[in-house]
Amino acid sequence: MLFNKKGSLIGAILAVTIGILVIHVNFVIFQGLFDAIVRDLTDYRFGNVYVTDEEDFIDKSDLSLVGWFERIPYVxxxxxxxxxxxxxxxxxxxxxxxxxxxxxxxxxxxxxxxxxxxxxxxxxxxxxxxxxxxxxxxxxxxxxxxxxxxxxxxxxxxxxxxxxxxxxxxxxxxxxxxxxxxxxxxxxxxxxxxxxxxxxxxxxGSIMVKLNDSTKSEEVRDLFIRSFPNDDFKAETLEEVAEESLRGFRSGIAMINMIGLFGMFSSAFAVVTIQMMLVSSKTREIGVMRSIGAKRKDILVIFLIQGMLIGALGASVGTAVGLGYTYYAKETKMQWEGSIPLEVNYNWPNIIQTAIMSFSLAVTAAIYPAYRATKLLPVEAMRSV
Incomplete structure (x- = not known):
């Protein structure tokens, strides 16, 4: 009886869906651009480990250094x-x-x-x-x-x-x-x-080292430094050698993600507004239910279930659309004219966290309207229509 306002429910579901989609789009574009820059710095300039001499040029035989690195299984x-x-x-x-x-x-x-x-x-x-x-x-x-x-x-x-x-x-x-x-x-x-x-x-001038497992870069760096303690070698991972430029880009990504989160909170506000409209439009039905013996907690549960339904459908649809967009960007190596091809990956922890957060916000947004519904007295509810 309380669920026949399909237009309002669809609007609430779309609000949650759009909030999730905004976060997915932001992640694909900006995180994809960041990963593309890391990829190109690795492939073109520095490798996974970058070796130089702290004072001048490396005077040790490059053949011996290359041979030393290539004996490591990770290299x-x-x-x-x-x-x-x-x-x-x-x-x-x-x-x-x-x-x-x-x-x-x-x-x-x-x-x-x-x-x-x-x-x-x-x-x-x-x-x-x-x-x-x-x-x-x-x-x-x-x-x-x-x-x-x-x-x-x-x-x-x-x-x-x-x-x-x-x-x-x-x-x-x-x-x-x-x-x-x-x-x-x-x-x-x-x-x-x-x-x-x-x-x-x-x-x-330098030695570029490419690893088959980039997570081992610090291990290879430390092993190299320990093996040549009397030389002035400086070995750095990509994160260290390109620290300044990458740090600035990370700050930009954090700001964009913050904007995406504000968008999700805006979606929660839209859910609150729609739920309040539903409560207002269902005043008579609430009064009838109260008059035939429904308790306040019964009304509360109904509206909370409605919020859970909105959250579940919105999170599911939004995540599905976001994954579709991510798949498209990954398969087409999305780029604009003359720009870097994005390096797109599925970040499952981030995807799951976004879906859970959107669901939680939708349920939380339903609490106040549900509470308002429970405060309606049967007589007043029947009289208001």
Missing amino acids: DAAAPRLSSSASINSTKTGEKIEEFRVPVVGVDPLRDIRVSTIHETVDDGQYVFSRNSIVLGSDVARDLGGLKVGDNIKIKIVNRIDEDSLKRFIVTGISKSPGGQGLDTSVLIHIDTLRDMMGRPGET
């Missing part, structure tokens, strides 16, 4: 890298174009493709494969007059004794990554070529 591969900056000039249609302080990354072509996915961003040409080949980031290629594969460029690097080191390269590839998270503003050359130009034979 898939390791690779050395070396970085510098250079002046680059090219000639297009008879005009000389020069760019300064361009980041240069030296890579070991055979090992780097096992640790990093930066080679997969080369969509024109191929990755570094010889001592005189160079891969240009898409921004560098554009700034140098729209260079293409097969063009020649000249690079100038100041070596360790402050002398200019010049070398000509053939462009063998152009690298472009979604959202510019790769090395779009850099150039890549063979690490041995960069060592020669910098006057640092046998030295390395």
Whole structure:
């Protein structure tokens, strides 16, 4: 008898559903973006463990360090890298174009493709494969007059004794990554070529380590530090090496989640309003029930059950729609034009917690209207209609 206001009940269920959906959408977009940034930092720049020298360049053999890491069961591969900056000039249609302080990354072509996915961003040409080949980031290629594969460029690097080191390269590839998270503003050359130009034979700037289980990164880091106590090595997990940028993004996610929670509380307020409307519209029925012997607790139970029904249906529908949206985003690797493809995962603890919270809020929101219904006296209830 108290459940025939279908429009009001559907409205209350939709309010709960929308509250849950807002949280799911926020999580997919913002957490997915955060995870995508972590993914690209891991795959392009740092790996799961990043080793440098606290004072200068690593002078220990990169082959021995890579071999040490690859003996650990958790390690898939390791690779050395070396970085510098250079002046680059090219000639297009008879005009000389020069760019300064361009980041240069030296890579070991055979090992780097096992640790990093930066080679997969080369969509024109191929990755570094010889001592005189160079891969240009898409921004560098554009700034140098729209260079293409097969063009020649000249690079100038100041070596360790402050002398200019010049070398000509053939462009063998152009690298472009979604959202510019790769090395779009850099150039890549063979690490041995960069060592020669910098006057640092046998030295390395960093070691990237890729794990088959990212949860073991701290364990591998600590094991490495303990194994080389007399060296000045600095080993960091991705969370440590990119701490500042990731911390700022986490703060943004926390704020967005807070907005989502306010949306859920707004849904609870809508449930209270609708329940109060139902109580008002059912004044006569409540009076009839009280006059035939229904107790206050019976009225209370009816409206609480109604709140539980709204909460259960709203949580179920909202969670189902949210999971459908998450599935779509995950399968399509959702991205906007030129943006980073989102890294979407099912966070089951978060999903379950959201459903339980929405159900609890809906039930809690039904308590006051139910209490108001129990306070109606039979005579007054019958007289009010």
